Amino acid sequence: MLIDLFEFMTFAFPKAGAQLGVPITIAMFFFLFALLKCQYQVIPVFSKIKGLSTAYIVFAGCVVISLIFNLGDLSSFQVTAAMVVLASPLAVGIGYSADLQRALKILAVSLIIAGGYALIQRVAGIVTTAIPGLTYTFGQDLAAKPIGYGMAAVGEAQKMPSTYQNGNGAGLFYAMGIPILLSWVPLSVNWKLVKYLALFFGFFGLFLSGSRSIMFPFVLLFIFLLILVKNKLSYQKQILFLSAVFFIAALGTLYLMYANNQFLEGAYARYIQQTASDPTGAGRTSQFALAFAQVNQLNELGFLRFLLIGLPWNQLDTLEGLLSTLFCYGLFGFIGFLLVFISALYHSFKMNLLASLGLVCIFLAFMVDGSFNFPPSLMNFFFLTGLLAQPAYQQAVGKSEAISSSIGIRLNLRRTNG
Incomplete structure (x- = not known):
């Protein structure tokens, strides 16, 4: 029950809570309680995923040492970010330990809630529909969040943050959940309907999130996603699937050619115009240019410190993406963090290629976006990594694929005999 509550809150309402100096969310408490309940599963699953335990020990050691060396100049954000990256892989x-079918059902329901609420925000307004303490952290100013140029209090927002307070965080959740649900074979008709509804709201929510850091890698991998979904189907269903894809593509093309509405104009402005007009990637390239210039000015002792534990935290400006860990935790911390992701992705890739595509998208997004410093994105990533590591997950998918293959073989034999 604790695991189910943790999953639901961290997927559906991750920011429910209050600002008490730092944000305190309900999901944090459920994470601690669920971790205590599953404490004896953490080491075995770390050992099961090849390379994860070694990479995590190296990374965690570097983070702790960096914390100790920067004790005199710590901000609340830096402490919180360090705690998030340290604790999240334990998920x-x-x-x-989660019950597989229940976990997938909760994921589906959470996608419906998050995507459905994003649609409500787009229609009725972000601030207007906000519920303090539930859809965003009580005590924070929602209009001050990065939800689009002009923000909600001044102009029309271009990012629908849903219950994540930030379009990037919401987009990461959709991108993780969609491929996993595509690989899921529900055991009842009702849950099949829920699955398809969740996929609809997941795709729609991803589009509304306005997150370029996740949308671009998702679009790049989308063709592989379609191929893997097609391969799971029987021969007849493959024909129907391809027909549906071509029909939807043609319908969408016609709509884009002849429709003229603000919704499409806003999406075009967000994903195309702003990207083309800003070669700095929302200031990211400028951030790293300044950081590397700072490194070039270091003396020998300062450069050695940079390699071992990073730059002094009171000298760091805002940095985005995985490369920021190089400046915060040093070279070994950066390499350790990369290997934590790579080992998790490799194992998920072996367990289920289709489901792992969402995690690949998240890794690519983290290359340029710092959402891993804020809950629950990194926590969700590793929770789903653990879910995919279950033998029951591989067996369930294997059975469904075997059934589809056998149906296709029988159909081909009938045609041959006929």
């Missing part, structure tokens, strides 16, 4: 043990 792999919670995911590994």
Whole structure:
């Protein structure tokens, strides 16, 4: 029950809570309780995923040492970010302990809630529909969040943050959940309907999130997603699937050619115009240019410190993406963090290629976006990594694929005999 509550809150209402100096959310408490319940599963699943335990020990050691060396100049954000990146990978043990079918059902319901609420925000307004303490952290100013140029209090927002307070965080959740649900074979008709509804709201929510850091890698991998979905189907269903894809593509093309509405104009402005007009990637390239210039000015001792534990935290400006860990935790911390992701992705890739595509998208997004410093994106990543590591997940998918293949073989034999 604790695991189910943790999953639901961290997927559907991750920001429900209050600002008490720092944001305190309900999902944090459920994470701690669920982790205590699953504490004996963490080490076994870390050992099961090849390379994860070694990479995590290296990374965690570097983070702790960097914290100690910067004790005199710590901001609340830096402490919180360090705690998030340290604790979030432990969620792999919670995911590994979760009941598989219940976890997938909760994921589907959460996608409906998040995507459906994003649609409501787009229609009725972000601030207007906000529920303090539930859809965003009580005590924070929602209009001050990065939800689009002009923000909600001044102009029309271009990012629908849903219950994540930030379009990037919401987009990461949709991108993780969609491929996993595509690989899921529900055991009842009712849950099949829920699955398709969740996929609809997931795709729609992803589009509304306005997150370029996740939308672009998702679009790049979308063709592989379609191929893998097609391969799971029987021969007849493959024909129907391809027909549906071509029909939807043609319908969408016609709509884009002849429709003229603000919704499409806003999406075009967000994903195309702003990207083309801003070669700095929302200031990211400028951030790293300044950081590397700072490194070039270091003396020998300062450069050695940079390699081992990073730059002094009171000298760091805002940095985005995985490369920021190089400046915060040093070279070994950066390499350790990369290997944590790579080992998790490799194992998920072996367990289920289709489901792992969402995690690949998240890794690519983290290359340029710093959402891993804020809950629950990194926590969700490792919870789902643990879920995919379950033998039951591989067996369930294997059975469904075997059934589809056998149906296709029987159909081909009938045609041959006929």
